[in-house]
Amino acid sequence: MFNPKQIRDDFPIYYHNPHLIYLDSAATSLKPISVIDKLNEYYKKYSANIHRGIYKIAEKASEEYEESRKIVSLFINSKRSEEIIFTKGATESLNLIASSLGQALIKEGDEIVTTILEHHANFVPWQQLMAQTGAVLKVIDINDNHEWGVATYSKHGKVRIDISDVVTTKTKILAVNYVSNTLGTINPVKEIIQEAKKINPAIITVVDAAQAAPHIPIDVQSLGCDFLVFSGHKMLGPTGVGVLWGKYEHLQSMPPYQFGGDMIREVALEETTFNDVPHKFEAGTPPIAEIIALKEAIAYLKYFGFEAIQNHEKQLARYAIEKMQQEFGERITILGPREFERRSGVVSFVLNKIHPHDIAQILDEYDICVRAGHHCTMPLHHTLQYPATTRASFYLYNNEEDVDHLVKGLRKVVKTFQK
Amino acid sequence: MSIYADIILDHYQNPRNNKKLDTPSRTVDVNNPLCGDKLHMELTEKNGSVEDIGFTGEGCAISIASASLLTQYAKGKDLQKLSSLEADDVVGLLGIELTPNRMKCALLSWEGLLKLVNK
Numbered sequence: 001m002f003n004p005k006q007i008r009d010d011f012p013i014y015y016h017n018p019h020l021i022y023l024d025s026a027a028t029s030l031k032p033i034s035v036i037d038k039l040n041e042y043y044k045k046y047s048a049n050i051h052r053g054i055y056k057i058a059e060k061a062s063e064e065y066e067e068s069r070k071i072v073s074l075f076i077n078s079k080r081s082e083e084i085i086f087t088k089g090a091t092e093s094l095n096l097i098a099s100s101l102g103q104a105l106i107k108e109g110d111e112i113v114t115t116i117l118e119h120h121a122n123f124v125p126w127q128q129l130m131a132q133t134g135a136v137l138k139v140i141d142i143n144d145n146h147e148w149g150v151a152t153y154s155k156h157g158k159v160r161i162d163i164s165d166v167v168t169t170k171t172k173i174l175a176v177n178y179v180s181n182t183l184g185t186i187n188p189v190k191e192i193i194q195e196a197k198k199i200n201p202a203i204i205t206v207v208d209a210a211q212a213a214p215h216i217p218i219d220v221q222s223l224g225c226d227f228l229v230f231s232g233h234k235m236l237g238p239t240g241v242g243v244l245w246g247k248y249e250h251l252q253s254m255p256p257y258q259f260g261g262d263m264i265r266e267v268a269l270e271e272t273t274f275n276d277v278p279h280k281f282e283a284g285t286p287p288i289a290e291i292i293a294l295k296e297a298i299a300y301l302k303y304f305g306f307e308a309i310q311n312h313e314k315q316l317a318r319y320a321i322e323k324m325q326q327e328f329g330e331r332i333t334i335l336g337p338r339e340f341e342r343r344s345g346v347v348s349f350v351l352n353k354i355h356p357h358d359i360a361q362i363l364d365e366y367d368i369c370v371r372a373g374h375h376c377t378m379p380l381h382h383t384l385q386y387p388a389t390t391r392a393s394f395y396l397y398n399n400e401e402d403v404d405h406l407v408k409g410l411r412k413v414v415k416t417f418q419k
Numbered sequence: 420m421s422i423y424a425d426i427i428l429d430h431y432q433n434p435r436n437n438k439k440l441d442t443p444s445r446t447v448d449v450n451n452p453l454c455g456d457k458l459h460m461e462l463t464e465k466n467g468s469v470e471d472i473g474f475t476g477e478g479c480a481i482s483i484a485s486a487s488l489l490t491q492y493a494k495g496k497d498l499q500k501l502s503s504l505e506a507d508d509v510v511g512l513l514g515i516e517l518t519p520n521r522m523k524c525a526l527l528s529w530e531g532l533l534k535l536v537n538k
Contacts, residue, residue, distance in 0.1 A: 355479035357454055357524060358423075365421055373453060387455020387477070416423050417432075417480075 002308040004399040010300075011397055012036065021368040021405045026181050026211060026346050026375075026393035028233045032300050035236060038293035050288055051262055051279070064292045069278070071295040075302075076228065077219040078245055085251070085281045086291050089242035090210040091121040093229035094175075096244055096257045096281065097206055098125035101173070104254060105204070108134030111171040113163075113196075115140040115148060116383055117180045117187070120376045122208040126175055138166055140176075142383065146183045146336050150192070157341065159188040161195045167203070171196070174205045178212035182377045182391065183336040184317070184346030186216070193224045204250070210234060213243075214395070215313060215344055217306045220245055237297035238290035244281070251277040258283040309396050313345030316394040320347050320403045327407055328352070328414070335389060345394035348375075351410060354417055356390040362416055363409045370406075422515045423480065430484035435491045438473040445538045449531040451523055456482045460490075460531040469493050469501070474531070479524050481517070486528035488512045493532060501536045504529065 008014045010032040013022075022030060048058035050065045066081075073081035087093045106112070112126050116139050130137045140163075141149045152160045167174065174196045178189050193205045207228040209218055214235035220228050227250070232241040246254075256263055256274055260283035265273040274280045301309065318340050324332050328351060335348040351359060356372035363370055371391040374381045381387065392406055443461035450457040456478035463470045472490045476483075492512055493501055509529045510517060517525055 355454075357479040357481070357521070361422065361521065374455065378452070381455070387457075416421075416428070 002304055002312060002396075004312065004397060007304075007397050010034070014397075017367070019367045021366070021402050023392040023394065023398065023402060023406060024369045024371050025214070025234070025395035025398075026391065027371055028239065029214060029236050029395055030397060031238070032236055032297075034296045034300055035238065035293050038296040039238060039289045042289040042292050047289075049285055061288060061292075065286075065288060068291050068295045071298055072243055075218070075298050076213075076243075076245055077221055079221065080248060082276070082278050083245055083248050083251065085244040085246070085278045086286055087229075087242040087244050087281075088240050088287065089233070090208060090229045090231040091242070093242050093244035094121050094206070094208065095125050097227050097229075097246070098129050100254045100257045100281075101204065101250070102129040102133065105172055106133045106135050109170065110135040111138055111168060112136070112173045112175065113138045113140065113166055113171050114175045115177070115187075116142055116380050117148070117183065117185065118175070118177055118377070118379075119181050119208065119210065120378070121210075122175055122177055122206075123379065126173070135172075138171075139379070140166060142183075142185075142380075145338060146180075147185050147342070148187060148192070151188050153339075153342075157339070159191050161188060161191045163192065163195050164199065167196045167199045169200050171200055171203055174203055175208070176206070177208040177210075178218075179209075179216070179344045179346075180336075180377075181211045181346065182348055182375045182380055182389070184343040184348070184393075185337055186212075186342050186344055189225070190223050197224065211344065211346070214301075215306065215310055226250055232290065232294045232297065235297055236300055237294040238287070240287040241290040241294050248277065251281070256280050256283070260284045304396060312396060313394050313398075314340060314343075316398055316400065316403060317343060317345045317347050319400055320392065320394070320406065323403060323407050324349065324410070327411065331414075335384070346391060347393070348389045348391040350386055350389055352414060352417070354413060356388045358417070359390045359410070359413050362413045363406070366405065366409045366412070368406055368409045422517065422521070424515055426488075426514060427480060427484045430487035431480040434474075434483055434487040436473045436487065436494070437475065439475060440471055440473050443473075445535050447531050447534045447538070449527055449534065451478075451482070451527050454479060454482075454524060456524060456527055458482070458486055458527055458531055460486070460528065460535055462493075462535055464498060467499065468495060468497050469536075470495075474528065478527065481513075481521055481524040482527050485509065485513055485525045486531075489528045489532060498536045501532065504532070 046057040046060040050062040205225045209230040213230035227246045233239040263283040331352045333350045360372035446461040458476035460474045462472040
């Protein structure tokens with residue numbers, strides 16, 4: 001059933017760009033026709049505002065919108081669909097938590113713990129909160145195998161976490177990413193949350209699942225976290241829509257993040273009563289079409305199932321790494337864990353001291369799209385002592401031929417600079 | 420057409436004026452944090468002109484080749500005249516067509532040169 005070549009027929013971008021070798025899904029994924037059609041359906045058939053109109057098309061739009069909330073809720077196994085808040089992306093979700101929860105929770109001398117592996121979106125909001133409140137930001141480092149230094153794996157892959165030096169009773173928030181966008185490391189999120197809660201049961205745990213939601217089945221109840229965020233556009237969905245999941249009791253006690261329409265119950269001259277969760281956090285007209293179409297992305301992923309998708313991506317990453325090492329030997333450095341089972345479909349590398357921008361530019365001459373730069377992880381690149389790296393990332397529509405093209409392209413890169 | 424023309428590769432692999440000066444009268448550091456490109460540039464002057472000029476640093480082929488070509492161009496030129504050098508002139512020196520994203524790489528040394536001559 002899982003045939004990447006057939007899958008491509010569902011992605012119109014390949015029809016319009018027949019030679020496209022798209023290896024930048026960690027930045028944003030391509031979109032299947034069902035998602036594009038659903039966006040159009042809203043605009044063509046019932047493009048009314050939600051939660052307001054009494055007329056039929058407004059009711060239809062509201063229904064479709066709220067159905068998305070239920071489907072997202074099932075997708076991550078949350079207890080109730082009111083725990084799903086739509087934002088414009090993982091970045092806004094994290095800013096909402098840092099701003100709203102930070103205001104209510106953080107005082108001078110409190111601690112926030114995060115890791116060096118974070119995307120700037122899960123780093124800078126905490127750093128800013130620290131500056132505003134006088135809290136202390138502690139950063140978990142990585143080891144030589146590009147995994148959290150606080151994690152040790154046994155031969156059989158069983159992980160042990162020791163955060164007794166980092167997390168204390170003063171630690172109010174632990175914010176970590178599930179899968180690294182730069183190294184592809186799949187982090188032991190469930191285990192670190194368990195350990196953190198042992199030290200401080202009141203700790204609030206935040207999971208950045210932007211690179212996990214497209215590839216790994218997520219179960220917020222099993223992870224035991226308090227908040228989890230992701231973006232629609234990295235998992236075949238439209239841009240401009242993201243998800244913030246939070247435990248109901250937290251969301252209820254948190255102050256609103258923005259004020260305006262839809263988030264209020266009653267406004268008088270002197271005071272305002274806010275709407276219930278989740279609407280309290282969805283001020284103004286949201287990206288209705290995008291949210292409605294997000295459920296089609298989930299349906300598409302569910303059709304193939306994460307097991308098949310993950311197997312396929314891991315196989316491709318393995319094929320790519322082995323092929324690149326075979327071809328370039330000592331001249332290439334592949335980042336990320338050596339164990340394939342603990343990495344996603346992200347393959348970042350440094351080749352022959354050639355600047356990643358030059359690599360990406362020459363690959364583009366062959367219609368190969370890769371990412372070059374620091375991938376919004378500057379603290380990590382600083383630690384790794386590479387100013388920039390090149391990243392190829394795989395998804396369900398990629399195949400071994402794409403990898404062959406990449407390796408062929410890299411051969412041309414090396415040749416260009418050997419002249 | 421590839422932007423990695425012979426002239427670019429030549430100046431990237433054998434950059435001219437890729438040196439530190441003994442007694443520079445003006446120095447400047449410029450960087451492009453998005454790419455990780457960093458240049459240190461310095462010059463000595465004589466009668467209002469560039470007597471010698473050098474640069475060190477790291478960057479992509481375009482930024483290094485551009486620093487090489489630009490310092491070569493600047494040597495011996497009047498400081499005042501150099502301060503009116505425009506981005507288009509630098510692109511002209513490179514002789515290639517650049518996308519907006521790569522323009523930043525090509526113009527880093529120009530940014531440095533302008534800071535040097537306006538000091």
